[in-house]
Amino acid sequence: MDGIPPIAPFLQRLDALTEKMNAPDFYNDQRTASAVSREHQQLADLKAKYEELEKLFAQIEENKAIIEDESADAEFKELAKEDLQSLESSVEPLKKEILRYMIPPEETDSRNTVVEIRAGTGGDEASLFAADLYRMYSRYADRKGWKVEQLSSSESPAGGFKEVCFLLSGTDVYRSMKYESGTHRVQRVPVTEASGRIHTSAATVAVLPEAEEVDIHIDPNDIEISIARASGPGGQGVNTTDSAVQILHKPTGMIVKCADERSQLKNKQKAMKVLRSRLLEHKQNEEREKYAQNRREQIGSGDRSERIRTYNFPQSRLTDHRIGLTVHSLTQVMDGEIEEIVRALEEAYYNKRIETLIAEGA
Structure with missing residues (x-):
């Protein structure tokens, strides 16, 4: 999907965490369980938002098809145009949400x-x-x-x-x-x-x-x-x-x-x-010094x-x-x-x- 990294690795990670959480001894280590649960919830939210974006693109294509259909009712086309503007304006904010969910929690x-x-x-x-x-x-x-x-x-x-x-x-x-x-x-x-x-x-x-x-x-x-x-x-x-x-x-x-x-x-x-x-x-x-190029991502070095x-x-x-x-x-x-x-x-x-x-x- 344009502007968004491939979703597959995140879904694979979600499946792996789901399997880990289903293990009988998962809650024996409360600290690890808490960290895994937070990451699992973030990836589940990511999956839901990505599916929402896919549905949004499908709706956009449907509206475009109606607008381009010469046999469609003129009033119906006008409604499709108005709806299309609203749908397209929702794409970038939703993409930004998805990208934030893709950032692994610290x-x-x-x-x-x-x-x-x-x-x-x-x-x-x-x-x-x-x-x-x-x-x-x-x-x-x-x-x-x-x-x-x-x-x-x-x-x-x-x-x-x-x-x-x-x-x-x-x-x-x-x-x-x-x-x-x-x-x-x-x-x-x-x-x-x-x-x-x-x-x-x-x-x-x-x-x-x-x-x-x-x-x-x-x-x-x-x-x-x-x-x-x-x-x-x-x-x-x-x-x-x-x-x-x-x-x-x-x-x-x-x-x-x-x-x-x-x-x-x-x-x-x-x-x-x-x-x-x-x-x-x-x-x-x-550890940060080993990956000094990543320091540009930080808001200040913490020094x-x-x-x-x-x-x-x-x-x-x-x-x-x-x-x-x-x-x-x-x-x-x-x-x-x-x-x-x-x-x-x-x-x-x-x-x-x-x-x-x-x-x-x-």
Whole structure:
């Protein structure tokens, strides 16, 4: 079919998944079963949409035949012409739907997500902006019905965050959050600026799909765990025990610290959760580098060094540099209303993938 890759391989995959789902032990592994079920549903929807398109083309041919039939009633021909216009206008939107269903689902889209925000250039103002981003994502999570669990944090003297790490749990979290990785730049007058000059500062965001033990095996010999006294406001119970945990992953040099809990065990569990997610990201990045040509399909590389967005407070303007999107509702955005931006980024991502699908199917 013109403009659409052959359907046969997708139908073969659907049959294979159907057979797999009919196996008696299919639900023994809940995680695999969930992933297979999602892919099966997507392919079933693809099949239904493709059959709908075939029926649409058949109707178009029928209408054309009526219009070209010299013996047909004139009024009947006119109705066929009007109907033909409606039918033909439905073709391209339906083709686009089919192409989207042909894009394989990413297994990590349904994962919970670890988000790390770090203050960048700009001193105290950068730390305050990092806190603003944390609040923005927390409010967005509330709107989506997700749970927010802070994993670790380091506060700045100004009251912001030098860095903060948290876990978002819920439905399709990574699918919505994965485009947030990169450098976020802010332009505004700091509260400490007496002359009213606009300053530019930045914070970096890393978005990591939560890794499970089956994804990443960590050899106990590869890690070094250090225990220290947690730092915090004097007199609080968090200071009375040696509960802060630092984990060094020797092969990669990654260091994870967690001191938010009074329990050493809980801090260790949280730190291991972050380490596994970082190692999964590291593994995925290595895989992407093997297929560097595919990076053009991505909306940004996910690299924290890439400037993805500017928040201009004096003009109440947000600009996402990857897709040229500008919105003039910064107050609402900072209050967690970022769904419009998320959907625009997702749409741009799918459009690029569709371009690639068409090129490969040509």
